[in-house]
Amino acid sequence: MAITVGELIALPELQLTLLAGKGGTERTVEWAHTSDLPNPWRWVGARQALLTNGGAIPTAADDQIAWARSLAEREVSGVGIGAEMGGSDLTDELLEVCDDLDLPLFSIPYPLPFVAVAQAVAESATLAQTHRLRIISRLYDFMSRDQTESLTGAEAVSTVADIIGHEIAIIDDHCWDSWIASEALPEWVPQLVEQRGRSKRINVPTVWESPSAEVAHLVPLGTLPGALAVFRRSHTSSSDQSTLLHAASVLGTALSRRELQAMHVNRVHSEYLSRILIDQNRFGFESSGWMHQLGYSGQVEAVTLLGPPSRRESTVSRLQRHGVRLEVTLQNERHLLVVQHNDLATTLEHCLEPQVRAGIGLAVDTGVVHESLKQSLWAVKTAPADASASIVHYDPATPWMGFHDPQAGEDFVNRILGPLLDDTPSHAMLIETLDVYLKENRSPQKAAQHLVVHRQTVIQRMKKVEAALSVDLADTAVIAQLWVAMTVYRALGDSRASGQFHRSRR
Structure with a gap:
């Protein structure tokens, strides 16, 4: 690895002498730069040593202090001053401030050329680069082997940690919990976060140092949005930012591949769950057998997510990473979840993304899972849009528009709109037109503008609605019933795809 200032001074062939700043001798030196310009901090920076004859060092003590502070602000590793080169005398104040700043100040004996010091640093840097390349090579060798090895996510992280000589934790930058559901966070991660405070989401590599001098590197995983790798070096290694970035890239690729595999399993289960719901709604059979094939027994709860x-999608993924057992399917711009978890409401609140609202149905047997899904949708769709709560529980004791449960609302909708609730495109068009017509206060002109059709087309469609439903739209009582039916219909969602409101149920 790169040589430290202390190791450089200790080289017997150089005969360097430490003058001040002993506390900074553990700083690494990757390059040595010679400069006798008045403002050398413009030309040297972090992990670099300044070598100077001292001709540009100010004479006054206050100016020497300012000179040293400017170099320390640029995180210069150390300053070597050529002895007997006619430079300004070093004041006691300068030596004292270098001690305070932990800025190593060392003397280069005459006639040792500066190039000898620079060469010693360069040779060390070459060895460090060779070591770095070996580690990076091992990282990408692991990435190529990872395609065929059946390691878990935790095992992949552990392998990378062994390669780079660091402890690694993968955390969720939304809640700072472990990204891998089965892997508990090391005790030093919560301590570090508690000391530092939960800042906003980190988008660039960041270095944190706790009050106890605990240093951690935080690197976002670009291929895995929301995931953050936290690196903590062991006592036998040093942290090289370049190596950590490569390690983060390898980890991101490895974990992303596992996420894709999980997504594929979710997709297969999603299709299966959709089939269960469709057939259960249409034909009224019990789905416990099919749910058992997905690994579920006993009672489950349903959740509807809107937003x-x-x-x-991020909320669903986070729930799974927090150990929530669930199946999910996507229907009509909403996620439907079937969940088994001891503390669903608390965990859901913890994982819920901003702008997402959730409805939770009652716990039911797996044989009637669709009933809980109806309840969850009913809860979230009938709750006031401006309510402060993001999670709404279904409560059969609280009526909405006179209905205590979605089944009563569905029965009412089937009774009023039944003839139009089949799967034919023409009837779907009439339902849409009726909905817009009522929203626009029964104005054919405004409804036509909304639907982008001619006014006469709306009038003709409404005549077909009257014929299909055997009603007179001039009757106020009829309009009142249709308005309530359409409001409930919207609250339950246009669920023909899942079999709800199907005429076979009448």
Whole structure:
């Protein structure tokens, strides 16, 4: 690895002498730069040593202090001053401030050329680069082997940790919990977060140092949005930012591949769950046998998620990472979840993304899972949109528009709109037109503008609605019933795809 200032001074062939700043001798030196310009901090920086004849060092003590502080601010590793080169005398104040700043100040004996010091640093840097390349090579060798090895996510992280000589934790930057459901966080991660405080999400590599001098590198995994790798070096290794970035890239690829595999399993189960719901709604059979094939028995709860698609998906993924057992399917711009978890509401609140609202149905036997799904949808769709709560529980004791449960609402909708609730495109068009017509206060002109059709087309469609439902739209009582039916219909969702509101149920 790169040589430290202390190791450089200790080289017997150089005969360097430490003058001040002993506390900074553990700093690494990757390069040595010679400069006698008045403002050398413009030309040297972190992990670099400044070598100077001292001609540009100010004479006054206050100016020497400012000179040293400027170099320390640039995180210069150390300063070597050529002896007997006619430079300014070093004041006691300068030596004292270098001690305070842990800025190593060492003397280069005459006539030792500066190039000898630079060469010693360069040779060490070459060895460090060779070591770095070996580690990086091992990282990418692991990445190629990982395609065929059946390691878990935790095992992949452990393998990378062994290669780079660091402890590694993968955390969720939303809640700072473990990204891998089966892997508990090392005790130093919560301590570090508690000392530092939960800041906003980290988008760039960051270095944290706790009050106890515990240093951790935090690197976002670009291929795995929301995941953050935390690196903590062991006592036998040093942290090289370049190596850590490569390690983060390898980890991101490895964990992303496992996420894709999990998504494939979810997709297969999603299709299976959709089939269960469709057949259960249409034909009224019990789905316990099929749910058992998915590994479920006993009671389950259903959850409906509404909101931006990406945030809904993120919420589902986070629930799974927090150990929540669930199956999920996507229908009509909402996620439907079947869940088994001891503390669903608390965990859901913890994992819920902003702008996502959730409805939770009652716990039911697996044989009637669709009933809980109806309840969850009923809960979230009938709750006030401006309510502060993001999670709504179904409560049969609380009526909505006179209905205590979705079944009563569905029966009412089937009774009023039944003839139009089949799968034919023409009837779906009439339902849509009726909905817009009522929302626009029965104005054919405004409804036509909304539907982008001619006004006369709306009038003709409404005549077909009257004929299909055997009603007179001039009757106020009829309009009242249709308005309630359409409001409940929207609350339950246009669920023809899942079999709800199917005429065979009448």
